[in-house]
Each structure stands twice: as structure tokens, then as C-alpha cells.
Amino acid sequence: MKTLVSAILRTALFCLVAFSISGNAQITTNPENQKTGSVPSDNLPITPDVKIGKLSNGLTYYIQNNGKPEDKVELRLAIKAGSILETDDQVGLAHFMEHMNFNGTKNFEKNELVDYLQGIGIEFGADLNAYTSFDETVYILPIPSDDPEKLDKGFQILNDWAGNALLTDKDIDEERGVVIEEYRTRLGAATRMQKNYLNKIAYKSRYADRLPIGTKENLETFKYESVRNFQKDWYRPNLMAVIAVGDLDVETLEKKIKANFGDLKNPENPKPREEYGSENHEGTLVAIEWDEEATSSQVQIYYKDKGQPQKTRTVKDYRDNVVEGLFDQMINNRLAEFSNKPNPPFIFGFSYKGQIIGNKEAYQSFAQTNETGQMAALRTLLEENERVKRYGFKASEFERAKKDYLVRLERSYKNKDKLESNRIVGRYVQHFLRENPIPGEAWIFNYAKEELPNIKLDEVNSLIKDFLHDDNRLVVLTGPKKEGLKKVTEEEVIALLDEVKKSDVSDYEDEAVRSEMMTTKPAKGSIVDMTINNHEKINETITLTLSNGAKVIYKKTNFKNDEVLFDAFSYGGSSLYSDEDFLQVAHANGGLAEASLDGLSKNDMAKMMSGKIARVRPSIGTYSENLRGSASPKDLETLFQMIHLYFTKLDKDDEAFASYVSKQKAFLGNIGSNPNISFQLAVGKFLNEGNPRYTGLPSPEDLDKANYALAYEKYKERFANAGDFNFYFVGNIDDNKIGELAETYIASLPGNDTRETYKVPSFRPKTGAHELTVRKGSEPQSQVRLSWSGETEYNAKEARALDAVAEALSIKLIEKLREEEGGVYGAGARGSISKIPYGRFNFSISFPCAPENVDKLIAASIAEVEKIIENGPTDEDLDKVKKAKLLSRKDQLEQNRFWLNVIRSADYNKSDINNVLNYEKNINALTKKDLQAVAKKYLTKGYLKAILLPEE
Incomplete structure (x- = not known):
């Protein structure tokens, strides 16, 4: 099981582009819209793909027939009850209750549940799982749909989870140790620092005292009745939803739900399900935390909203979310440009508007930087927000953002009939828990096509005036504590906030770039042989042998309508380097692909690729040189052009490499202070004792000594002969198109009959005792x-x-x-x-x-x-x-x-x-x-x- 804390406590890189088509919005279910997807008056529709119902006891259900994958149904039990509802004697018991549902229920005694599910091929952890958060608990169960007995068992399990945990004294005591061990895994620098600033995020809020994992003291000593009372109070049908998405007809699934959950009873005098908020505060709160085991330095700014989150119930509300999404896209495009500079102020940075905790939303800016760069990163975030406030975004930025926004929705729309059930079911979980919109891909895409041209730049630019304010604001700095490193002070932070507000910030300059990847096409090669490889049940793969010796192998599939995946390799890699050369380039190879491509820097590339979906990245491994990528079928030519350019026109870009080294130093500088990472490094060093090529974790000095010039020359050597490569494509492929593209962009590459292989090393890692x-x-x-x-x-x-x-x-x-x-x-x-x-x-x-x-x-x-x-x-x-x-x-x-x-x-x-x-x-x-x-x-x-x- 996994315990989820609030989204605000996560700092995943995906937030760099973390605006969604639905934002953090909420809607009210409108069953009348289920059949047609129409929009009566101004109400936001609900996708016609789902059937939503409610039993007489208040339990809500969502059902969708979906045939991918075959013979499987994804079941979820969602409960609007998490750690926020715990009393003082129940701290940690919402999560403990989740554990107990896997350890003794009415129909499955202790361990029988996991044993049964493993017996039908469902893996504990990988498939069967659950999570507990502040406000909810969700149980996850995929079950075969082609076997009536297994299907019935699946619904019986969900029924047991809904309120039939036995909660015997013995079972509770035996599970204490497991939950305490889960608690132990969460100990460390991040938890210690978070403990000290969470009360500023959740200002005067119950959330600050109700982390789902609880406290070790209470987990060891709580009374049996405390967890039983939590189950009795909150595991009730009017706080539950059953979600079933998979390869079975809706009528059958609905009957199963009614039969298994219709008899559940609510308590005679149910406790009210209170909502707990966070209060507003005057001025700016500052939290500065450091720890000897912290692996990285981070900067966070929260401009907290003073009112309640806006619910998305109408088309107008949804349009507001789109406008916010375009804002997020443009501010993050600007911040991404900073991370590609020779001496970047941060490894990465992002901003977005979203929920932080409970009833609080905030405009948030985040950056990860090096140990001495917190103030520079903070300045950059503040200045970029201030720049947008004073001057707004440019029309050119706006047009690119709209293109990117629409192309992502178009991909989702094209793949809507090929979505796996486990990617659909979460939407309905979130609709129940947070009332997130579920209008469906078709409505979303068609609405965006129609409405995006009507959205004006002024609408987007005006948002930041409400986002930024001097009160109800929080700045959090976290990082390593070490000798010789000066800790930032609260006074310095407050002074910087005031300085940037009064500073002379210039307008953003949006430099134009060329519109195409390649300005001229290369002279074509040719296909000299085509082999159709029939592999019985595999269906066919097709091999094209090109005039330069390269081979293109592809397989057409209908698994996704808007996806082509790509890979390529040639034997050799760095195994062919001498020991001396290898040690000089080992820490430089990773920076090769950061360079500009035929004069297009990474920032230029991002602009030029607006509205397109294609990516390629080369690499030099130990035993092969490789390329990997993917594309939308409509942008497959762009992918082929990138392949051609990575062979012929990857620039030697000292500024890009300097940026890479700077970010590597920031990312790796303190990573070894984490005990678990330090342990892994020590094991690797021990096993590789005597290995002339073992490099381990590079120090800042190692990175400074990395020989970029030699790495670049070696790259050109490894990619000099395209004839030694195999190129693989799988997805929605047009036979005629891929043949023409192969002739134009791959057969035209330099190639000869030389065929290399890798060199087997003489060193062997330690073995034995x-x-x-x-x-x-x-x-x-x-x-x-x-x-x-x-x-x-x-x-x-x-x-x-x-x-x-x-x-x-x-x-x-x-x-x-x-x-x-x-x-x-x-x-x-x-x-x-x-x-x-x-x-x-x-x-x-x-x-x-x-x-x-x-x-x-x-x-x-x-x-x-x-x-x-x-x-x-x-x-x-x-x-x-x-x-x-x-x-x-x-x-x-x-x-x-x-x-x-x-x-x-x-x-x-x-x-x-x-x-x-x-x-x-x-x-x-x-x-x-x-x-x-x-x-x-x-x-x-x-x-x-x-x-x-x-x-x-």
C-alpha cells in the first residue's frame, strides 16, 4: 500500500507542464447529460461513455465498458474518508485501517485475500493496492472479467473492504509492526524538514497535524476500539463510490454492484463529514530549513487564494480553466529557457495554479537549484512573475501555447478508443472525490478547437494580477546543511521580495526561429530490398534494406491511433574506447544531446516544435550507440529529420555543455548525503574494486575535467556509419510513407559495409562470499x-x-x-x-x-x-x-x-x-x-x- 500526502508536498518534475484540461476544478454530476453529452443551458456535460448511478443507501457508482485490455475489469472503491477525520486517539489509523482490509475480513481470513488473488495472477503491490490521503482512501483491484467466479470474488472483496474488516485484537497487533516499518521508510531529511514548515502551508489547519502515516507512538499504543470506531464512523455507503471500467457490459456490472452493495447500511446517527480548511494570514511567512542529509536545494513560493476554490460547473467555468492552462504553459516555457542557459539559476523551475491543501489553492512557483543558488533561483522566479505582471506575454508565445495545447488534446481525442481501463478509471475516482470534470475527450477537443481562437491574450495576461499579492504569501527554502555553507536568513528573503517588486525589470524578448527542422531535404537514397517477415501469430514485420546498408524494421499495429515508437542501435558503444579515453569522456557523454541541432538550441527547438509531437534522443551506451524517440503519425517526417540531423549535424555547443555540467553539479552535489543512495554507491564501488573503468558518482571536480571535445569527436565516430544501424518503428504506420521517409532521411546518411561489434571487458566484478x-x-x-x-x-x-x-x-x-x-x-x-x-x-x-x-x-x-x-x-x-x-x-x-x-x-x-x-x-x-x-x-x-x- 502507498500513502499519498497532498499534492503540494510533491515536487515531481512533471509539474513543469502541470496544467490540465480540467485544472483543479470541480463539477456537479448531471445524469441527464450521460446519454447525449449535450450541453443544456450552460452546464458542463458528462461523457456519454460512463453510467453514473446512486443506490438507495447513498453509494455512488460509475460504470464504463472498455475493451482494452481484453478480459479485465478495473475495480475501485473510493471513500471520502482520510486522515483529516481522525480524532486525537486515531492519528495514523485511517491508513492503518487500509492495511487491515488486507489482513482479515468477513470472507477472507488473515493473508487469505492476498493468497487468493496471487493464485489468479494478480500481484500484490503491482496490481492489488490501495492508498490513504488526507481526505480519501482508495482501494485498487484489477480482476479478470472472463471468469464469472473470479468476477464475483472481485466484487466480494470490494464488499469486504467497504466495511467487513474483522479487526481482531490479534490481527491488529500483528499489523502494527508492518505499518511502523512503512513509517520507518519515510524517515529522513525531507520528512524532518517538512515537519517544520507544514504548519505554514496549512496555516492554523488540522492538516498540519494529520499526516496520513501518523506517529510511531500512536501506532504502537493505540487502543483497538480506536481503529474500530474509525471504520464504524467513516466506512459507510453514503461516503463511498464503486467504479468499474473494463471488458464487460454495463448491465452485468451494474447488477453486480447492486447485489453486493445495496444492503450496506449507514449508521443511525452518522457523524457529519466536516470540511477542514486553512486560514488566511497577513504578510509573508518564511520557512528556511536545512538538514545534513538533504540531497538537493529547493525554493517554493505560494501565493495563497483567500477564498474558496472555484468549482467548475459550467462551460464558462471550464473556459476559465483553459485560460489558466494557457498561462501555465507560457510561464513554464519561459522558466524552461533559464534551465538551458550556460550558468542556469536552477536545474528546473515551474509555476502553476492549483490546490495546495484542503480548501486552499495557490499560485505556486518552484525551483530546484544548487546549494548556494537558492537566492538566485528565488530572484529568477520572482522576476519572471513580475515581468509577466508588468508586460504580459507576447502574441507569438500565445500562439505557440495554443498550438501545443490543442495538439495534446488532439492526441488524446485520436487515442480515446484505445485507452487502457486503468487510465480511465482514475477520472471517475476523482470526479467522485473532488468533482473533477469528465466531459470526455471528444467534447474537450471539439470545445478547444472552437473556443481557443476566441480566447484573447489580454484575458491570460490579466490573471497574474490576482495571482500575486504581498499577504497570504509563503516562501519555503530547503537544502543541505554542511560546513562552510551559509544559511539564508528570513531577513534576506523579505528584502529580496521587496527589492524585486521595486526593481527595473525589462520586457521579455521572444526571438524568432525558423519554422522547419530542415531547410532543405537531402538527396534520396533507395530501398534495395524489402522482406516481409511472417511470424505466425506475431503478424508481420517488414525489413527494408537501404542503399547505404542500414536496415529499417517496422511493425504496424492498431494499439494506438496516434503513436509511433522508435529505437535504433549499432554495436560498439564506449566499449571500443581505450581506458584513458573512456575515463575522459565518461562524465561528458550525457551532455552531448544537450547541444544545438543544426543551429537550433533546445530553446529554439521548443519554439519550432510548437504544435508538433516528435522527439529523438541519441546516446552512447557501454555496448552500443542508440537513438530512441516517438512521434504522432502526422509528425513522423519531423522525427525522421531529427534522426538525420543527429547523425550529421549535432553541433559542438560549449554553452549547452556548460549548462549541462552546471545542472549535473547541482543535481549530484549532495545526492550522496542520502543514506540509501550512499549505500548503493558503496556497494557499487565494492563490487567494482580494480575496475579500470569504474567512475562512480562524479564529483564537481570530475565534471570540470570531463573532456567534451573528445566526447564530441567520439560521438561523430560512433554515428559516422549509418549502415551499421538497425532502425525500428512500431505503431500506426503508413507503408508508403515510411518507405519514402526511409529513403529520404536514412538511406541518404553516410554508410558503408563495415560492421562492428562491442568489446568484451576483461574485468569481472567480485563474486562469492x-x-x-x-x-x-x-x-x-x-x-x-x-x-x-x-x-x-x-x-x-x-x-x-x-x-x-x-x-x-x-x-x-x-x-x-x-x-x-x-x-x-x-x-x-x-x-x-x-x-x-x-x-x-x-x-x-x-x-x-x-x-x-x-x-x-x-x-x-x-x-x-x-x-x-x-x-x-x-x-x-x-x-x-x-x-x-x-x-x-x-x-x-x-x-x-x-x-x-x-x-x-x-x-x-x-x-x-x-x-x-x-x-x-x-x-x-x-x-x-x-x-x-x-x-x-x-x-x-x-x-x-x-x-x-x-x-x-
């Missing part, structure tokens, strides 16, 4: 890694068996370490045998735990390994592994990414592509003896025992 103890960190946290590795002859059957051993062992580790011992939150094993550059096996067990439990849990883990060595896995566990793999493969067969990997890997590993047809037969053929044999062969020759312990 070793022990490594790393002491790092101040919290009572440990990490354990047990690993077996060594050289072997590659064997496909053994590779399957060793992978299956890891899956079977993972089941046992969860049972033993988590459910029986209560000593871990999660544990798992991984096993593989690789073919390139030489046959090698790797097998590992890893888990976090309390330091005092390390030895006990290692002993328990090794005991489970020895059971497999002596007897093989149990029949039940092997059956679970097989069913999970086959169920996962069934979904993969309808994914472009899967087929791209299959086709490429067959060539890269020089294996038979038809092996994919035998997957089911090969998995079903695995026996206990097969798994026992590989366990005996690979897991009896000593292992590395690596342990992370806190500092003494």
Missing part, C-alpha cells in the same frame, strides 16, 4: 542487500527459471518477513541471466528494516532460499508465479512498447523473434525441479551480504 557494512544516516533505518553473481553460459531456459525463483522467493519473503515477523514493509528478490557482453547471472534480495532486526531477517531470508535449494518452491507458489506472468503478458501483447522491445531485442541479442510465441508454453513448462536446479547451481556459491546501518 563477502560482507560489507556501511554506516550512514541518523535515523534508525537499515537496508539489506544479499546478492549472488558471476559468469555463466547463457541459457534461455535457465534464465526463465532463475527469474521464476526470484518471483517465488518474493512471495515467501512477504509472507515470512512482513506477515509473520512484522519486520518489513516490503521485500523482494530479483534474478536474471544476461547474454551481453558475456553470460552472467545476478540474483539479489533486498529490504529495509529496523537496525536491531537485520540479523534475524537475513537469517529468515537465507532460510527461504535454502528451502528452494533443497525442495524447490511450493506447488502453490510456482502456480502463482506462472499465472502472474501469463496475465501480465496478455496485457503486454497489446502494447507498442512491448513489441518494439521484442523486435529490437531479438536482433540485439541475436535470438529468434519467434520465441515470443512460445512464451506461454515455456512458462507453463517450468517445474519445481527446474527452479530447484538453478537455485542449486547459482545460489550455493557464496553471496555478498551488504548492510546499511545508522551512524554510531
